[in-house]
Amino acid sequence: MDVEGAGAGRQVNVVFFGLMVALLLAALDQTIVSTALPTIVGDLRGLDHIGWIVTAYILAATIGLPIYGKLGDLVGRKIVFQAAIVIFLVGSVLCGLAQNMAELIGFRALQGLGGGGLMIGVQAIVADLVSPRERGRYTGIIGAVWGLSSVIGPLVGGFLTDHTSWRWCFYVNLPLGLLALTLVTMLLDVPKPRARPKLDVLGTALLAGASTCVVLVTSWGGTEFPWNSPTIIVLAAMAVVLAVAFVFAERAAPEPVIPLRLFKENLFALPAAISLCLGVGMFAAIAFLPTFLQMVNGASATQSGLLMLPMVAGMTITSIGSGRLISATGRYRVFPIVGMGVFAAGLVLLSRMSAYSSMVLNAVYMFVAGFGLGMVLQTLVLIVQNSVAHRDVGVATSAVNYFRQTGASLGTSLVGALFTHRLAEALAASGARLPVRDVNAVTPQVLRHLAPPVRDTIARAYAQALPPIFLYVAPVVAVGCVLAFFVKEIPLSDRHGSARPDVPAHST
Secondary structure: OOOOOOHHHHHHHHHHHHHHHHHHHHHHHHOOOOOHHHHHHHHOOOHHHHHHHHHHHHHHHHHHHHHHHHHHHOOOHHHHHHHHHHHHHHHHHHHHOOOOOOHHHHHHHHHHHHHHHHHHHHHHHHHHHHOHHHHHHHHHHHHHHHHHHHHHHHHHHHHHHHHHHHHHHHHHHHHHHHHHHHHHHHHHHOOOOOOOOOHHHHHHHHHHHHHHHHHHHHHHHHOOOOOOOOHHHHHHHHHHHHHHHHHHHHHHHOOOOOOHHHOHHHHHHHHHHHHHHHHHHHHHHHHHHHHHHHHHHOOOOOHHHHOOHHHHHHHHHHHHHHHHHHHHHHOOOHHHHHHHHHHHHHHHHOOOOOOOOOOOHHHHHHHHHHHHHHHHHHHHHHHHHHEHHHHHHHHHHHHHHHHHHHHHHHHHHHHEEEHHHHHHHHHHOOOOOOOOOOHHHHHHHHHHOHHHHHHHHHHHHHHOOHHHOOOOHHHHHHHHHHHOOOOOOOOOOOOOOOOEEOOOOOOO
């Protein structure tokens, strides 16, 4: 990965290593607590608020994405990235020290606020260090690390909880985070904006409010509250009102947090829409495959993480491979098209899993889904970064990630509600008598202590209810594949930082 000489290349590689450590932490902490949740809520006595341990992190990270992107463009990416690392580490320490659920939820939000800055900072800083033509090799590794972190999070969380304490799910961030902070502080050298920053406070507040409402609607709908409950209806209405107000605020803001002019450009609007479709399918698979493996195949939390390694392998092969091919050829348009198509096919294959399908066959299905994902994840970011002016790199990068994260919230919540409904119907048809009051309280731990006939009946109900949901989200991914055909291909720039320093992006 040499750029501008061996010495410069080595320095970039060392900085890039520090960036990957930071990205590893941010992505890992989205899922690392999932297997530790039963232990955490037992220790802190907060079963009623169990969902907020995950939701608080995702909500804060989602809100932070566009804010960090714009701040990086305005005041410089290095100082903003350093601040994000510090916020993340402080949040991690406080999470480990939490003595009750209220403290843990609040500290998880603080940790998520830092995590959002890490995810955006890594991608935007790489855009400053290397040209779009060379960037493919780096973004391929970014995609592989991000995918690996998201999948192995439950595995790491389960191991730490079993062998140390759930608090080490947070303390483990400290040595790695300090290493990343040291490398970035000592070696990272990126240009600082000369203009005096003017932060769009109103737009930021409106976007944060709308994002909060969307995440709460998708997190609570069908679980905490019925979809037609006054709470969900009011939150949905507030999301619409705040979104409309945000549009008007951005039209008047001198430095909008998400410039609306970007949506007029083919090479921003289409990747953003594809990212939304990708988020729906990707997180539906990542969130619910472990449930199938644990409830149907009887795998432990640790084993389910290992069983998902075929998906990680597929993502790693194509993420790194597509990045290298893009750098070598300068061509990128084919990868979102093929990747979204293969991913949609992978979801169709996953829908064919059953209580009787072999682990080898399931592994093949997961590999195909991961193989498609790896072609798309970071390619969309590269397309956007290559097309916008340098002053918009941070905000454009954050916007693409924001839409993917929004798709993730929609995918996991809507699919979760659908799955719960299907499972309740399957259990009712089977005549199984649950040892708990509702479907949501059936855990792998509960299942393992049931009599074999009851356990087998519940496992078959899960096998009947869960796989079809992958088929339901496949059309959404297929829409993303169709949209990818309309993405224009322009030459990848050899200029460091951006394709064009001051001119607008290419439009249709």
